[in-house]
Amino acid sequence: xxxxxxxxxxxxxxxxxxxxxxxxxxxxxxxxxxxxxxxxxxxxxxxxxxxxxxxxxxxxxxxxxxxxxxxxxxxxxxxxxxxxxxxxxxxxxxxxxxxxxxxxxxxxxxxxxxxxxxxxxxxxxxxxxxxxxxxxxxxxxxxxxxxxxxxxxxxxxxxxxxxxxxxxxxxxxxxxxxxxxxxxxxxxxxxxxxxxxxxxxxxxxxxxxxxxxxxxxxxxxxxxxxxxxxxxxxxxxxxxxxxxxxxxxxxxxxxxxxxxxxxxxxxxxxxxxxxxxxxxxxxxxxxxxxxxxxxxxxxxxxxxxxxxxxxxxxxxxxxxxxxxxxxxxxxxxxxxxxxxxxxxxxxxxxxxxxxxxxxxxxxxxx
Amino acid sequence: xxxxxxxxxxxxxxxxxxxxxxxxxxxxxxxxxxxxxxxxxxxxxxxxxxxxxxxxxxxxxxxxxxxxxxxxxxxxxxxxxxxxxxxxxxxxxxxxxxxxxxxxxxxxxxxxxxxxxxxxxxxxxxxxxxxxxxxxxxxxxxxxxxxxxxxxxxxxxxxxxxxxxxxxxxxxxxxxxxxxxxxxxxxxxxxxxxxxxxxxxxxxxxxxxxxxxxxxxxxxxxxxxxxxxxxxxxxxxxxxxxxxxxxxxxxxxxxxxxxxxxxxxxxxxxxxxxxxxxxxxxxxxxxxxxxxxxxxxxxxxxxxxxxxxxxxxxxxxxxxxxxxxxxxxxxxxxxxxxxxxxxxxxxxxxxxxxxxxxxxxxxxxx
Numbered sequence: 001x002x003x004x005x006x007x008x009x010x011x012x013x014x015x016x017x018x019x020x021x022x023x024x025x026x027x028x029x030x031x032x033x034x035x036x037x038x039x040x041x042x043x044x045x046x047x048x049x050x051x052x053x054x055x056x057x058x059x060x061x062x063x064x065x066x067x068x069x070x071x072x073x074x075x076x077x078x079x080x081x082x083x084x085x086x087x088x089x090x091x092x093x094x095x096x097x098x099x100x101x102x103x104x105x106x107x108x109x110x111x112x113x114x115x116x117x118x119x120x121x122x123x124x125x126x127x128x129x130x131x132x133x134x135x136x137x138x139x140x141x142x143x144x145x146x147x148x149x150x151x152x153x154x155x156x157x158x159x160x161x162x163x164x165x166x167x168x169x170x171x172x173x174x175x176x177x178x179x180x181x182x183x184x185x186x187x188x189x190x191x192x193x194x195x196x197x198x199x200x201x202x203x204x205x206x207x208x209x210x211x212x213x214x215x216x217x218x219x220x221x222x223x224x225x226x227x228x229x230x231x232x233x234x235x236x237x238x239x240x241x242x243x244x245x246x247x248x249x250x251x252x253x254x255x256x257x258x259x260x261x262x263x264x265x266x267x268x269x270x271x272x273x274x275x276x277x278x279x280x281x282x283x284x285x286x287x288x289x290x291x292x293x294x295x296x297x298x299x300x301x302x303x304x305x306x307x308x309x310x311x312x313x314x315x316x317x318x319x320x321x322x323x324x325x326x327x328x329x330x331x332x333x334x335x336x337x338x339x340x341x342x343x344x345x346x347x348x349x350x351x352x353x354x355x356x357x358x359x360x361x362x363x364x365x366x
Numbered sequence: 367x368x369x370x371x372x373x374x375x376x377x378x379x380x381x382x383x384x385x386x387x388x389x390x391x392x393x394x395x396x397x398x399x400x401x402x403x404x405x406x407x408x409x410x411x412x413x414x415x416x417x418x419x420x421x422x423x424x425x426x427x428x429x430x431x432x433x434x435x436x437x438x439x440x441x442x443x444x445x446x447x448x449x450x451x452x453x454x455x456x457x458x459x460x461x462x463x464x465x466x467x468x469x470x471x472x473x474x475x476x477x478x479x480x481x482x483x484x485x486x487x488x489x490x491x492x493x494x495x496x497x498x499x500x501x502x503x504x505x506x507x508x509x510x511x512x513x514x515x516x517x518x519x520x521x522x523x524x525x526x527x528x529x530x531x532x533x534x535x536x537x538x539x540x541x542x543x544x545x546x547x548x549x550x551x552x553x554x555x556x557x558x559x560x561x562x563x564x565x566x567x568x569x570x571x572x573x574x575x576x577x578x579x580x581x582x583x584x585x586x587x588x589x590x591x592x593x594x595x596x597x598x599x600x601x602x603x604x605x606x607x608x609x610x611x612x613x614x615x616x617x618x619x620x621x622x623x624x625x626x627x628x629x630x631x632x633x634x635x636x637x638x639x640x641x642x643x644x645x646x647x648x649x650x651x652x653x654x655x656x657x658x659x660x661x662x663x664x665x666x667x668x669x670x671x672x673x674x675x676x677x678x679x680x681x682x683x684x685x686x687x688x689x690x691x692x693x694x695x696x697x698x699x700x701x702x703x704x705x706x707x708x709x710x711x712x713x714x715x716x717x718x719x720x721x722x723x724x725x726x727x728x729x730x731x732x
Binding site for chain 2: 017018019020021022023024025026027028029030031032034036037039040044045046047048050052053054055056058103104110111113114115117152153154155156159188189190191254257258259260261262263266
């Protein structure tokens with residue numbers, strides 16, 4: 001065991017251990033989308049989830065440039081205006097944090113303690129990365145591309161600017177964008193102003209914020225965020241599979257009204273329309289099912305039509321429930337062409353890419 | 367003891383008890399302002415703190431009206447356009463949640479677990495409430511005014527639409543506004559769209575969101591949020607003083623860079639400019655002091671000029687620190703004409719109006 005190995009491991013909470021002040025500090029800084037905001041096709045600014053690894057950087061726009069170097073014929077240094085003169089695309093994309101659902105896992109991986117709110121839908125405007133890479137002239141031996149943000153910090157002992165690598169093939173996808181606007185306005189600071197990457201279909205860690213350096217690599221990228229942080233490991237000594245595309249999930253907007261402290265839900269007996277969204281970053285959603293008896297029986301929800309122009313948007317669903325007095329557990333599961341959400345926990349030690357079904361206890365008043 | 371009394375009390379955490387999943391669910395829904403956002407005079411949308419007692423309501427703008435009734439000569443029913451045709455005022459105001467700092471209290475009151483981020487500064491646009499009240503004709507025996515929002519829920523067993531009462535004298539202050547815009551744009555859903563109350567100088571609970579009913583009362587208002595929730599009580603059987611105006615506080619933007627998980631700060635030795643904001647809702651800020659040795663010694667910070675047009679805005683301050691290698695605890699305290707922030711905890715059982723000084727441990731690298 002080397003001196004740095006213990007810090008390279010994520011900690012797992014002891015059985016029954018409450019949320020720590022460290023975890024709470026992350027929960028208070030970052031924020032989820034309150035689930036009643038599932039009602040909006042496009043999440044209003046300020047309700048979309050935000051995860052910032054370090055601090056939101058103070059970017060000096062007078063000197064800001066995007067640099068593109070490494071294994072290219074013509075390194076580039078581009079101003080925001082240079083980028084905005086290029087062909088622009090606006091696309092509606094669902095984003096989800098790879099750690100969504102982590103805080104309900106047992107045992108609990110100690111990190112940003114998301115329950116189920118680390119999602120949001122936005123309309124992103126930017127220019128295809130592929131065009132910029134082509135202009136620079138990618139070398140014949142290039143394999144990966146790294147993307148570095150202006151946010152700086154320490155993670156498990158490693159001081160770093162946040163950087164993610166992507167295969168050249170993914171980077172050249174025509175829908176991968178360099179984005180400067182969200183919902184028709186300039187990117188807000190917490191969403192990566194002035195520029196971020198958008199990799200539709202992938203969990204949030206790939207969409208590098210405050211992006212200011214791109215490097216084309218002739219060797220596979222092995223930095224911290226790819227090799228250590230975002231991996232599916234059960235044993236701490238395994239390398240684990242990398243976290244990539246978003247697994248299917250459906251969420252229900254909890255019906256009725258809540259208790260302030262417990263968030264327990266109340267509805268009155270009778271017809272209760274249920275609604276929510278479903279998505280997958282790996283394949284089209286084919287089915288959403290609802291259970292009002294905790295998963296003993298399932299019934300198909302009605303799926304809204306897909307919009308072929310926005311394949312990575314979330315999809316609305318509805319279900320008519322006739323609520324009878326007593327307590328009920330609502331649950332919902334999505335199926336895409338690759339399979340369904342699990343109804344039992346699938347655990348990994350960093351709590352990544354977990355898509356266990358949501359469960360919503362509801363008290364129906366007579 | 368009546369049957370409902372136990373639910374009327376806020377719970378206090380046991381010594382060493384971690385944050386519960388109920389508290390975490392509130393922290394994940396609501397969100398604080400990451401303290402690096404102290405750098406902005408006006409907090410960008412989405413970074414301003416948000417506390418929602420129940421759910422963000424879905425307001426139907428086609429049928430929405432503000433009703434004003436009770437002890438008035440002419441009850442009013444106003445559309446948003448009616449309100450927007452009235453004289454408009456834009457004012458920059460600091461808002462802070464009355465529960466800010468609660469999660470670090472020992473023992474910890476169990477509620478929304480804020481650390482220190484429940485603040486924000488915005489430019490609010492609306493019309494003076496006093497003019498609308500005068501148009502309605504307030505009866506000679508009026509004493510209080512109640513303000514009710516569209517948000518509905520249960521709190522300690524009491525089902526309610528969120529409602530706060532205010533004395534008629536406060537309600538008639540010329541700077542109390544009915545607000546429809548924030549930072550030059552329509553109010554976002556989470557900040558009370560389409561209309562909220564603004565009571566400059568008061569903690570956040572007074573600024574009723576999703577406001578749709580105003581009632582002029584001839585008896586003092588005794589509803590849940592005034593009589594039970596927002597009180598300063600040490601003994602659960604006392605009535606306690608009501609929570610009203612914001613006590614003085616200074617916050618420091620933590621310098622350097624953080625560790626992802628612990629939020630511990632690192633800087634390099636040498637000159638480190640420190641900066642932050644200070645405010646008070648009860649009297650002008652007269653002094654901000656900084657300590658770099660955990661409070662053993664204090665030195666004056668440089669206060670930015672006040673802006674007489676915005677007496678309830680926060681005030682910038684700066685301090686030049688020469689950091690020497692080792693660990694240091696930074697702390698900062700504000701003084702207004704009524705006194706200074708406490709350096710030792712002042713506890714009450716709901717964790718309200720706590721303005722204990724912030725402490726920021728920093729590791730200085732050689």
